[in-house]
Amino acid sequence: MNEESDVSVFDPERIETRVQTLWSERDCFRVTEDPEREKFYCLCMFPYPSGKMHMGHARNYTLGDVVARYKRMRGFNVLQPMGWDAFGMPAENAAIKNNVPPAQWTYSNIDHMRTQLQRFGFAYDWSREVTTCRPEYYRWEQWLFTRLYEKGLAYQKVAAVNWCPVDQTVLANEQVEDGRCWRCDTVVERKELRQWFLRITDYADELLAELDNLTEWPEAVRTMQRNWIGRSEGLELEFAVDGHDPLHVYTTRPDTLMGVTYLAVAAQHPLAAAAAKDQPDLAAFVDECSRVQAAEAAQETLEKRGQPLGIEATHPISGEKIPVLVANFVLMEYGTGAVMAVPAHDQRDFEFATRYGLEIRPVIEPLDGGDIDLSDGAWVERGRLVNSGEFDGLDFDGAFEAIARRFEENGRGRRRVNYRLRDWGVSRQRYWGAPIPMINCARCGTVPVPDADLPVVLPEDVAFEGVGSPIKTDPTWRQTTCPRCGEPAERETDTFDTFMESSWYFARYACPDNDSAMLDARSDYWMNVDQYIGGVEHAILHLLYARFFQKLMRDVGLTKTAEPFARLMTQGMVLKDGVKMSKNKGNVVDPQPMIERYGADTVRLFMMSDAPPDQSFEWSDAGVEGAHRFVRKLWRAACRMTTLKTADVASNAGDRAALHRLLHKTIDKVTDDIDRRMTFNTAIAALRELSNAAFRRLDALGAAAAADDVVQLRETFDVLVRLFQPFIPHTSQALYEILGHDGLVMDAPWPLADAGAMVEEERELVVQVNGKLRARLTVAADADKAALETAALGDANVQKFIGEKAVRKVIVVPGKLVNIVV
């Protein structure tokens, strides 16, 4: 027999090519809306087309494919689409480096990566492919934006960006290294620009409240989003300032009001600017603060510094004069950009006061009496007010209420709900993004582009110089006429944040071909996404923006769906040698050669088997080798099984019963691991155990066996092939055929466990004395507590440890253990 015709030789390349041809001939991943069938929408975060697939993609998309293929076998109408998050900075960087237009670079990457994805055998409906840099896609984003503008949900305000004074360009946080420009090493400045914002804060309460209903999201993600939104209840209070407008501060601790010993404002606060006007050293300090890059992490890690403004404010209750300082830890973006400082009861205020010799005045004592210790830090608990005049003796709630009422009555303060969440700045001063569809008219002001004139198309055939966006430098692109008055006017030349495109693509997959509306009835059939999978690094921004967009689309009447993702799985990082794969570290493993060498199934199996999806995953060359060994072994054994002859020989009913039990316990565990727990690594471990048992059985039976044994072994392999389908779909399909079946294994029903077959007659009983393991006994599975206790006490080693001591207590956990306390 030559190798070509010997099916027992495992040739992944040949098998996978043939099976993929079979799938594409039958077009079996294309789906349509079918109200008669229950739908399942399985989605992975779409990739940025950076060049070629990396292991993070391979892992992500295999996870999704396992779920999609499993659900299909459970009878669902499964949609699994794929597309491209195609706008972004890397295309501009590549354009500078290789002198190729961003569009061309992006499209050629997409073509390459599509081929790579197809080689993996993912069950995608490619007819729904979406590419965000195409006008037919971003057109609807522009359309929605003009609706939002009309509703007052999109507006302009001045906000800071990182600015390189040498390159004369805006820098992303990523392009700032140690406060310097990554290209020319110039110290980065802040620059104030008028930019577009979306009022996500209008939706803060709903975004927060709905988190409670997202019970199938990881608790960590929900907690991070809650903290990010950061709802707090407090008071906004007014402090009179000599010679200036009153200063507004926001506080969540009005109970500490009488302990305020200074006020602090942000460097960007108008009062700081006013004070700096005639104080050069103060101006220098304010200027220095403004040089810090825009990123919050950069500001928060600075040494806490400040300087007096030489201005005094009046305490609104006591009338005392208190100093006002400018401090680098006060954020202009949060609250009012000014804070009241209570060093005795706030740690940051304490450290600052200690450093600058400011007064520390305790005004809260513990509810249970006793003194607070301020020798090495603030006392930040809630308690009872002291040294607070008329408010003495009140607790937190009482003081909050009394002080709030006082300020409400005299009109110098109000209760206020505040959010840490800020409105979403969507303007980017870059070229490779969707143009913001607005027009500036000297006469009419800001005018949205009318629906009939959409999309505002980004020119793709451009010379990209690197510094300055081509649509900003081109004198003609921006020229247009005002839709309102018909006079010459200019287009907005900023483009959208790329998070805009990724905030609604999941809904567009339902109707990617609709050229008359953003969404249609098909999205009501498919949405929401039943299972969403992607990197944990998106836990806050992308997922929050997507939730926000879904609500925006609902509120303009496009859909009824309020939340886009019913169930969420956040996958961990892919590591090599204990660290994240990166070009810098030179430890990147390219999936492509791995597939060429071992086949897609082996790579998929290994990536699913070595770690649970939400944990980081460590690539190991030896590990993938092991996975390959297993697939080969499965193949060989299944082939050999088909040659097993029936003979009139003895058979062992006990062995058969054991295998039968293991078979059903495995079906049960694998089903639960995939469906509920999503721990594919333990599902595969269980499948390997069943496989190993089947292999041993096959070896033990030899060339011929009793009819009952042959039937059972055949059944076992049938089940294995189906349970393995989500993980190694090509091999599974080929073996399905070798086992004599027609059609597609993924259209075969998922095996179901028979609870009766899982019942054990005997169990192992663990016996402890004082919590330490002293014996393992085999007992009847249905033995009662008394019988278990008797059996435990009857063991010699147990008796040895009880010795002369009196038995004080016996804990019996049926089916598990007996613990004897002496």
Add this chain to the structure above:
RNA sequence: GCCCGGGUGGCGGAAUUGGUAGACGCAGCGGACUUAAAAUCCGCCGGCCGCGAGGCCGUGCCGGUUCAAGUCCGGCCCCGGGCACCA
């Protein structure tokens, strides 16, 4: 700095609701087959003590709750993710 995770053999990990620590795999070691190698198959595999039965120790560190703690609570250390213009 703030928010969220994680830390278990030589390695990746398992232990699902507080109840047998180390499933499954990788590496290693020993053996079988072979002229040989590869492939394959069998056995061993946390540390220490013991001929053995078995015993002691052991889940980042310190302390606590409990009959019982990898799991719960308090305090630390280290690593990773996010911090609004990376995607």
